[in-house]
Amino acid sequence: MVLDGARTKNMRLLAHHDLDGYGNGGEGLAIQTSADGRRILYIAHERAPKDFTSVDVTDPQNPQTVLQTDLPHAEVRSNSLALVGDLLLVAYQTVRPGLSPAGMGVYDIKDPEHPKQISFFDTSGPYSRGVHCLWFVDGRYAHLSTGASDFQSHDQKDDQFYMIVDLKDPANPKEAGRWWLPGTRVGDIEPRPERHTVLDTGFRLHNANVYPERPDRAYLGYIDGGVVLLDVADYANPKMISRLDYHPPMPGFTHTVLPLFSRDILIVTDEAVRVDCEDWPKLTWVLDASHESNPIIVSTLPMPNKEDFCKNGGRFGAHNIHENQPVPTSWISETIIVGAYFNAGVRVHDVTDPFRPEEVAFYVPPSPSEEHGLNINDVYVDENRIVYAIDRWSGGLYILEMDI
Numbered sequence: 001m002v003l004d005g006a007r008t009k010n011m012r013l014l015a016h017h018d019l020d021g022y023g024n025g026g027e028g029l030a031i032q033t034s035a036d037g038r039r040i041l042y043i044a045h046e047r048a049p050k051d052f053t054s055v056d057v058t059d060p061q062n063p064q065t066v067l068q069t070d071l072p073h074a075e076v077r078s079n080s081l082a083l084v085g086d087l088l089l090v091a092y093q094t095v096r097p098g099l100s101p102a103g104m105g106v107y108d109i110k111d112p113e114h115p116k117q118i119s120f121f122d123t124s125g126p127y128s129r130g131v132h133c134l135w136f137v138d139g140r141y142a143h144l145s146t147g148a149s150d151f152q153s154h155d156q157k158d159d160q161f162y163m164i165v166d167l168k169d170p171a172n173p174k175e176a177g178r179w180w181l182p183g184t185r186v187g188d189i190e191p192r193p194e195r196h197t198v199l200d201t202g203f204r205l206h207n208a209n210v211y212p213e214r215p216d217r218a219y220l221g222y223i224d225g226g227v228v229l230l231d232v233a234d235y236a237n238p239k240m241i242s243r244l245d246y247h248p249p250m251p252g253f254t255h256t257v258l259p260l261f262s263r264d265i266l267i268v269t270d271e272a273v274r275v276d277c278e279d280w281p282k283l284t285w286v287l288d289a290s291h292e293s294n295p296i297i298v299s300t301l302p303m304p305n306k307e308d309f310c311k312n313g314g315r316f317g318a319h320n321i322h323e324n325q326p327v328p329t330s331w332i333s334e335t336i337i338v339g340a341y342f343n344a345g346v347r348v349h350d351v352t353d354p355f356r357p358e359e360v361a362f363y364v365p366p367s368p369s370e371e372h373g374l375n376i377n378d379v380y381v382d383e384n385r386i387v388y389a390i391d392r393w394s395g396g397l398y399i400l401e402m403d404i
Contacts, residue, residue, distance in 0.1 A: 010361035010403045011346065014386070017063045018396040019043070022050045023368065025390025025397070027133060027320055028081035028091070029380035031057070031329035032109060035086075039329070039382075040066055040112045042088060044081045046377065046392050048074040052081060052090055054112055060386050060399045066112050075099055082136035084327060086110040087170060089142055091131035094124075097147070097159065102130025104144065106170050121165060121173040125149030132160055135209050137326050141176065141235070142167060143218065145205040148178075151185060154192055157202030158184040162220060164235045177235040180205075181225045196224050199251040199279050206255050206271075212326050213261040217241075217292075224252035227268055229292055242293045251279045258323055260334045264290040265354055267337055272317030275373075277310035282317030284339060286354045301337065301349045301357050313373025314393075315342035320378040322387075331381040336360075336404070338387060340376045343367075346389050348402060360404050363387075368395035 006013065019025070028044030041063075043053045051069040071078065076099065080091040088107040094100070102124035108116045123130050128147025135143040142165040153159050161180035165173050182190035184203050193203050207221040210232065218238065220228035226245030230238045247254075247270075255271040266289045272282035284301040301318075309316040321339040324332045337349045337357075345364030351357045367374045368391060375392035382388070387400040 005366035007345070007364040008362065011348070011363040011387070011400050012403070013363065013365070013398060014061045014401050015063050015399045016396065017055060017065075017399075019053050019055075020065055020068060022053065022068065023391055023394045023396030025377050025392065026077065026079040027378050028079065029378055029388055029390065030081060030083045031380070031382055032083055032086070032112065033329060034112050035110065038112070041388060042081055042083060043390060043397065044078045044090065046079065047077055051078045055397065057388070057399065063397065063399060067115070069115070072101065076101060080131070080133040082134055083109065084136060084139040087139065087167070088115065089134055089136050091134045091144070093130045093132050095129070097125070097127050097129055097156070100124045102128055102147070104131050104134060104142065104165065104173070106167065106173060118170045119173060123148050123163070125151070127152045127156070127159055129159060133207055135207065138212065140167060141165065141210070142173070143208040143210055145208060151180070153184050154186055155184070155195070155202070157200065158204050159202075160204040162205050162208050162218070162230075162238070164232070177232070177238055179230060179238040181222060181228070193225070196248055196252050198248055199253075200224065201253050201273060207257065209257065209323060211259065211261070214259070219257035219259055219266070221254040221256050221268070223254055226254050227257055227266065227287070227295065229295070242295060244287070244295050246297065251282070253282070255319065256321055256323065258321060258337075259289070262334050263354070264288065265351070266295060267321065267351070269318040269321055269339065271319050272315040272342055275313070275315055277306055277316050280306060280310070280317065284318045284321070284337070284349075286351060286357060288354070299355050299357055301351075302359050304344055309343050312343050313367060313369075313371075314375040316344055317342060322379050322381045329382050331383050331385055338379050338381050340379045340389060342376055342392070343374045345374065345376050346379055346387060346398075346400060348404065361402055363398070363400050365395065365398055369393050
């Protein structure tokens, strides 16, 4: 169905917000319930000049800007964020190693109009770009994709690894543990991984997710390293349980690993990183993890016809999915997967039958940019099943309702 220029199935637009002209959303969306009962959506940004934006979505049909903060310079971005209660964490990554600020900002957002920085966890260094992505759901530990002053990789593309940070005292965060793919660090005795010949995007971490259902497990999307499952019962000494790497032959960039605990299933996305389908296919995989030492691929989520999107500008393929964040303002589903697919918009899949997943809804807004096209970058689904989606370049925030 085409409605107001959008292609849609079983989804409708409740509201659109251009983020006051700074519509370049990153990979961070989180909702706070403030002390006065408002629902505040926090949004990270893909590029300067803005740091993070907060939007009042108490009425999802009438979003209102609360605050926009500014970055200190144009060579840093706040790509990722997460919050628990009134504690907000923001990731800061620089465009090249050796710059600052690079690390994680810790903010008190009790008063949404006046956030206060409590501390800054510095991960800058001669070989570090800082923090790309973070996960924070228990109010105590942050799980980072980061570089560090004491970490040098053989190849600069392998510069970000898994670090666990203890925020028991938010004013004084401390490293609790770290893990990297053996062979990638200068000084490792293990052999260096063989570089990918189709698309070399690096053996580094993107997402690291840890859930209360299995607090002793970390689920890592390790870009060209594939899917990694870690035993983190001892944060100071993570141990690899298994690694599944299906690229090559597939082009790399494993992004997110979402466990569906009651079903022993993993949903895994590979990020499209080139425009006009140059790195096609970038898919969402369904894995059987009933034997976690040997997860296997059983299917992929169906994709729309690539000929309908490859020449529309921007990227086409998988990216972020709603990650079942175990917080009060997040929807959790073991059967419905909501994902961001760049110029293919928001796509919703039913994985009740993991061997035959079905697409049950989608929303593809009109392109907001003639130069860059549509690039839906991230999605978040609240406990009321309202979908918040952001564009990577200029499209801003789309608030959607599912009819499934």
